[in-house]
Every structure is written in structure tokens, then in C-alpha cells.
Amino acid sequence: MLERMLKREEELRTCEATQKEMARVQEHGAGDWMQVVEGLQRQVCDEFSVEHKAGLDALRNATRLFPEHADQLRKISLYRRHNRAFAGDLQVGMPCPIPHLLSSCGTAAVPLLPPSASSCNTKKNKKHLIVAGSFT
Numbered sequence: 001m002l003e004r005m006l007k008r009e010e011e012l013r014t015c016e017a018t019q020k021e022m023a024r025v026q027e028h029g030a031g032d033w034m035q036v037v038e039g040l041q042r043q044v045c046d047e048f049s050v051e052h053k054a055g056l057d058a059l060r061n062a063t064r065l066f067p068e069h070a071d072q073l074r075k076i077s078l079y080r081r082h083n084r085a086f087a088g089d090l091q092v093g094m095p096c097p098i099p100h101l102l103s104s105c106g107t108a109a110v111p112l113l114p115p116s117a118s119s120c121n122t123k124k125n126k127k128h129l130i131v132a133g134s135f136t
Contacts, residue, residue, distance in 0.1 A: 002058055002066070005044050006076040009059055012040040013078060 012018055018040060022033035038056075045055030063070040063080065074080040090097070100109035 001048060001050075002062060003073070003076060005048050005050070005055070005059060006062060006073065008047065009041060009044050010076065010078050012043065013037065 018036065022036050025031045025036055026033055041056055041059050042052055044059065045052050048055070050058075058065060062073045062077075066073065099112045101112055
């Protein structure tokens with residue numbers, strides 16, 4: 001049943017109505033596109049008569065819950081097929097990297113930390129915490 005639920009989620013995520021709603025929400029500051037995704041995931045749970053908490057957990061964590069089927073499950077979901085996340089190579093004691101983000105117009109890389117942060121490894125009293133993640 002999980003495979004059918006994931007296929008239905010993909011169908012809803014990629015349909016024109018959902019894409020328009022995601023754009024509308026973002027453009028008008030009426031929330032976040034992830035709220036639209038949560039709504040459609042709840043719809044999938046309802047369509048399959050699955051309780052929301054259990055269904056949302058299964059949809060969002062399918063590959064972790066069923067590692068023996070992870071390869072097959074990754075092929076079903078758009079966001080799993082195209083996920084570029086990977087385990088990084090940072091180690092304790094390495095120099096602090098200066099991450100960059102694209103500017104709002106998408107043409108320039110802007111440093112996330114000030115230039116002085118590059119020396120954070122040598123200054124014992126100066127620590128930086130970088131937290132990044134994804135919610136699906």
C-alpha cells in the first residue's frame with residue numbers, strides 16, 4: 001500500500017493545480033509551499049484510509065522505515081529521485097567553511113558568514129554553528 005500511496009502523492013505533487021497553489025501561496029505570502037505538500041499528503045492518507053500520523057510518517061520516512069526496499073522506493077518519489085543531499089566530509093577540528101547562498105536574483109553567491117569566520121578554527125573563544133536541513 002505504501003508504494004501506491006507514494007505514487008498518488010507524486011501524482012498530486014506534480015499536477016497543475018498543486019503547482020499553481022504552491023506558486024500562489026509563495027507569491028502572496030500566504031504561507032509556505034510545504035504547507036500545500038502537507039495538505040496533499042493528508043489527502044493521500046484520507047484516500048487510503050490511513051491515520052494521518054502513521055501515514056505522514058510512512059510517506060516522509062519510507063526509505064528509512066523500509067531500508068530493504070529503499071532503492072525501489074527512491075524511484076517512486078520525485079523528491080527522492082532528485083535529492084542531491086549527501087553526507088558531507090566535515091570533521092571536528094577542520095577549518096570553518098564559508099558557505100555561500102545565491103542572491104535573491106540568483107546571479108551572485110553571497111557569503112553566509114562574515115570573512116572573519118574563516119579563522120574560527122584558530123580562535124578558541126569563537127565558535128560557529130551551521131544548521132541546515134530539509135523537511136519533506
